[in-house]
Amino acid sequence: MPVLSPTSSPTASSPTWTNERIELLKQHFEAGLTCSEIAADIGVSRNAVIGKLSRLNLTRGRTSDERKLERSLAPRRGTRAVPRLQYEMLATIYGDTDTPVVAGPIDDANRCSLLELAENRCRWPISTPGADDFCFCGNTAPDGQSYCVGHSRLAYRPNSRARVMRG
DNA sequence: CCCTGATTCGC
DNA sequence: GCGAATCAGG
Numbered sequence: 001m002p003v004l005s006p007t008s009s010p011t012a013s014s015p016t017w018t019n020e021r022i023e024l025l026k027q028h029f030e031a032g033l034t035c036s037e038i039a040a041d042i043g044v045s046r047n048a049v050i051g052k053l054s055r056l057n058l059t060r061g062r063t064s065d066e067r068k069l070e071r072s073l074a075p076r077r078g079t080r081a082v083p084r085l086q087y088e089m090l091a092t093i094y095g096d097t098d099t100p101v102v103a104g105p106i107d108d109a110n111r112c113s114l115l116e117l118a119e120n121r122c123r124w125p126i127s128t129p130g131a132d133d134f135c136f137c138g139n140t141a142p143d144g145q146s147y148c149v150g151h152s153r154l155a156y157r158p159n160s161r162a163r164v165m166r167g
Numbered sequence: 168c169c170c171t172g173a174t175t176c177g178c
Numbered sequence: 179g180c181g182a183a184t185c186a187g188g
Contacts, residue, residue: 048181
């Protein structure tokens, strides 16, 4: 009974936006990542991410106005936040990162509040800041890292900004 | 200059 | 529907 492949074309050359991609897109978007970061993480261009987001009617309400504001507000606490963007830039400049390419399972069972954060706790934000259920990952962060293995992979992307910007 | 997100427009 | 090109703001 060769009755299979409900939505598969005879030649799937370009597996563009599939459900998984869209889910990742949404998750990263809600996580507060910028379109560039999302694009780098998923593996598509920035415009593709933005275009898809717009098509899905998923926008942060405005332009980079509110977003810039959020990013300006640094969570001053005993443990300073991790400058993801700077890290990526430096990593790009230095040409290499010591970030291990290991993907760990993200455990959602150890979530904690901001006050519960420690040096060995993952500081990956869950939900949107200010939300009622806003908290942090709270998993074990090895080697003094700020994130657990699963989230560090998402946080420290050795993003090589080799995108062809215009011509 | 860099960055960002949003829209337009050809495919 | 897709995304590069383009626009517009910071």
